[in-house]
Amino acid sequence: xxxxxxxxxxxxxxxxxxxxxxxxxxxxxxxxxxxxxxxxxxxxxxxxxxxxxxxxxxxxxxxxxxxxxxxxxxxxxxxxxxxxxxxxxxxxxxxxxxxxxxxxxxxxxxxxxxxxxxxxxxxxxxxxxxxxxxxxxxxxxxxxxxxxxxxxxxxxxxxxxxxxxxxxxxxxxxxxxxxxxxxxxxxxxxxxxxxxxxxxxxxxxxxxxxxxxxxxxxxxxxxxxxxxxxxxxxxxxxxxxxxxxxxxxxxxxxxxxxxxxxxxxxxxxxxxxxxxxxxxxxxxxxxxxxxxxxxxxxxxxxxxxxxxxxxxxxxxxxxxxxxxxxxxxxxxxxxxxxxxxxxxxxxxxxxxxxxxxxxxxxxx
Ligand SMILES: Nc1ncnc2c1ncn2[C@@H]1O[C@H](COP(=O)(O)OP(=O)(O)OP(=O)(O)O)[C@@H](O)[C@H]1O
Ligand SMILES: CC(=O)N[C@H]1[C@@H]2OC[C@@H](O2)[C@@H](O)[C@@H]1O[C@H](C)C(=O)O
Numbered sequence: 001x002x003x004x005x006x007x008x009x010x011x012x013x014x015x016x017x018x019x020x021x022x023x024x025x026x027x028x029x030x031x032x033x034x035x036x037x038x039x040x041x042x043x044x045x046x047x048x049x050x051x052x053x054x055x056x057x058x059x060x061x062x063x064x065x066x067x068x069x070x071x072x073x074x075x076x077x078x079x080x081x082x083x084x085x086x087x088x089x090x091x092x093x094x095x096x097x098x099x100x101x102x103x104x105x106x107x108x109x110x111x112x113x114x115x116x117x118x119x120x121x122x123x124x125x126x127x128x129x130x131x132x133x134x135x136x137x138x139x140x141x142x143x144x145x146x147x148x149x150x151x152x153x154x155x156x157x158x159x160x161x162x163x164x165x166x167x168x169x170x171x172x173x174x175x176x177x178x179x180x181x182x183x184x185x186x187x188x189x190x191x192x193x194x195x196x197x198x199x200x201x202x203x204x205x206x207x208x209x210x211x212x213x214x215x216x217x218x219x220x221x222x223x224x225x226x227x228x229x230x231x232x233x234x235x236x237x238x239x240x241x242x243x244x245x246x247x248x249x250x251x252x253x254x255x256x257x258x259x260x261x262x263x264x265x266x267x268x269x270x271x272x273x274x275x276x277x278x279x280x281x282x283x284x285x286x287x288x289x290x291x292x293x294x295x296x297x298x299x300x301x302x303x304x305x306x307x308x309x310x311x312x313x314x315x316x317x318x319x320x321x322x323x324x325x326x327x328x329x330x331x332x333x334x335x336x337x338x339x340x341x342x343x344x345x346x347x348x349x350x351x352x353x354x355x356x357x358x359x360x361x362x363x364x
Contacts, residue, residue, distance in 0.1 A: 005030045005340045009038060011086035012332030013076055015094045015109075017165030017195055017245040018294065019053050020208070021045050023328040024079050026086060031336040032178075034147050040325045043079035045071070053094060057245065060096040060106040068094070072109040077117050089114070090335025090359075091124040092327075098138065098244040104128065105137040112362035119364045123335035126359045130345045135352025136242040138168075142187035142349040143337065144330035145170040146179035152319050159279065159286035160316070161305075162327065163295020165195035166243050167275055170349075171282040180346040180355035186283055187349040188239035191274025192248040193295050197267040200252060204260055213300030216268040219261030225254040229270045235277045240351035271295070272304035279309060288312040292323040334359065 007030040015022045022045075026038030045053065049071045056068035072094050080089060091114055093107030111124025127137035145160040149172040152158075160170045167190040176184030194209060201207040201215070210216055229251060234241070251270055255263040279286070288311050295301050296315040306313040316323045334344050338359035346355040 004032070007035050008087045008336060009085055010088040010090060010332040010336045011080060011083045012090040012328040012330060012335065013080055014092045014327040014331055015072065015075070016327065017095065018198065019045065019050050022075050022079050023325055024083065025322075025325040025328040025332060026083060027329050027332040029147070029333050029336050031333065031340045031342050032147070034151050034333065037322070037329065038085075039083065040322065040328065041079060041082060042324070043075050045075060049075065056096055056108065058097055060108070061103070065096070065108065069108055069110070073113065076109065076114060080114070080118055086120060088335050088339060089118060089120050089122045090331035090333075091122050092126065092331045093124060095245070098242065100131045100136045100242065105131050111360065115362040115364045121339075121361055121363045123338045123359045123361050126331070126334060126338075126344065129358040130350050130352050130356055133352050133356055135345055135350035135356070136240055137350060138242040139170070139187050139189060139349065140334060140345060141168070141327055141330040142170040142185050143179040143344055144326075144333040145187075146172050146176070146185055147333060148321060148326075149174040154287070156287040157282070157284050159282060159289045161190070161275060161289055161291045163193040163271070163291060163293040163301065164327070165193060165198070165245055167191055167193035167271060167278075167295070169275065169278045171286060180343050183283070185346070185348050186239060186281065188241045188278065188281070189243040190278035191234065191243070191271065192251055193271045193293070195245050196248060196251040197264060197271075200255070200263060200267065201260075209294075210264050210268070210298065213268060213298040215261050215264040216298075216300040219259070219263070219265030221269040222255075222258060222262055222266045225258070225266050226269055226273060228254055230273060230277065235274065239281050240349060242350070265300070268298065268301050269304055272301055272308060275305060276308045286311050288314060290314060290316045290319050290321070292316045292321070292326040296323050
C-alpha cells in the first residue's frame with residue numbers, strides 16, 4: 001500500500017450554480033481520510049454581482065467576461081483571506097459553461113492570480129483534464145462523499161444527494177478500499193434541482209427562491225407536465241452523466257401556463273422525480289439517502305422524496321455533516337488529493353476511461 005502523506009489544513013471554495021455566494025470551509029486531510037473539519041464561512045453576492053454573473057452564464061468563451069471575472073476574484077479574495085491558517089486552497093470558480101462533448105467545461109476565475117494574492121498554493125481548474133480524457137468532468141464531489149461515508153462508519157451502501165441548482169447523486173459502498181476502486185462509487189447529475197424554479201420566481205415575482213417550499217405547498221402538481229418532463233432523453237441515459245445549469249429549459253416551458261403556486265409545486269415534483277429516476281440506477285438499494293445543498297431545507301421537496309423512495313431520506317446533518325459546506329469541503333479534500341498525486345475522478349463518477357487526477361497547482 002502507498003505510504004500515507006502528512007495531513008494538511010486545506011481551504012475549499014465553491015461558487016455554485018445558484019449564484020448566491022461563495023462558501024469556504026477548512027478540512028484537515030491527507031487526501032484519503034478526513035481527520036477534522038475546521039471553520040467555514042459564506043460570502044453572499046450582492047444583487048448587482050448576481051446580475052453580472054447571471055449575464056455571463058453560457059457566454060464562454062468571451063469576450064466581455066471581465067466584469068464577471070472581477071466579481072468572482074474579488075468575492076473569493078475577500079472571503080479566503082479570512083483564513084490565514086489554510087496551507088492550501090482548492091478553488092472551484094464559477095461554472096460558465098459545461099458541455100463535455102462540445103465546447104468543454106469552463107470555470108471562471110484565475111487560480112494563479114489568487115495564489116499570488118493569497119500567498120498560498122491554489123489548486124484550480126479541477127474539471128478540464130477529465131473532460132479532455134473523455135469524462136464528463138462532473139460531478140467531482142463523489143470522491144469526498146466516499147470519505148464522508150467512510151468517516152460515518154456506515155455498514156451498508158448509502159447515497160448522498162446534493163440539491164443545489166442542479167442535483168447530483170452519489171452511491172457509495174463504504175466497505176471499498178479507495179474511491180477509485182471498482183464498485184466503490186456510482187455518481188451522476190440527477191437533473192435540474194432548484195435553478196429553474198429560482199429563475200421562474202425571479203422572473204415572475206422578483207424572489208430568489210421558494211423559501212421553505214411555501215409556494216409549492218399551496219399548489220397542485222400537474223401530472224401531465226410531470227409526465228412530459230420524465231420523457232426527456234436524459235433520464236434514459238445510463239450514468240455517469242452530467243448537466244449544465246440551464247440544460248433543462250424545457251421545464252420552464254412545461255409550466256409556462258400554470259399559476260405560480262401550481263408551477264412551484266410541479267417544478268418541485270419534477271426535481272424530486274428526477275432523483276427517484278436516478279436512485280433506480282444505484283447498483284444496490286441505499287440504506288439511506290443523505291441530502292445536502294439548499295434543497296434539503298425545502299420541506300415540500302423532502303416530503304416528495306420520502307414519499308417516493310423506499311429508504312429514509314434525511315438531511316446530512318443527521319449524520320453529523322454540514323449541508324451548507326459539503327461542496328466547499330469537497331474542493332478542500334480534492335485539492336489535497338491533487339497535491340499528493342491521487343486521482344479525483346474515475347470511470348464510475350465521470351465516465352473517464354481510467355482514474356485521473358485533474359487540477360492545476362499554482363504557487364505564489
Ligand atoms: N429554506 C429554503 N427553502 C427552500 N429552498 C431553499 C432554502 N434554502 C435554500 N434553498 C434552495 O437552495 C438553493 C441553494 O442551494 P445550494 O447553495 O446548495 O446551491 P449551489 O451550491 O449554488 O448549487 P450547485 O450545487 O448546483 O452548484 C437556493 O437557491 C434555493 O433554491
Ligand atoms: C459543471 C459543474 O459545475 N457542475 C456542478 C453543478 O452543480 C451540481 C452538479 O452540477 C455537479 O455536477 C457540479 O457540482 C458539484 C460540486 C460536483 O462537481 O460534484
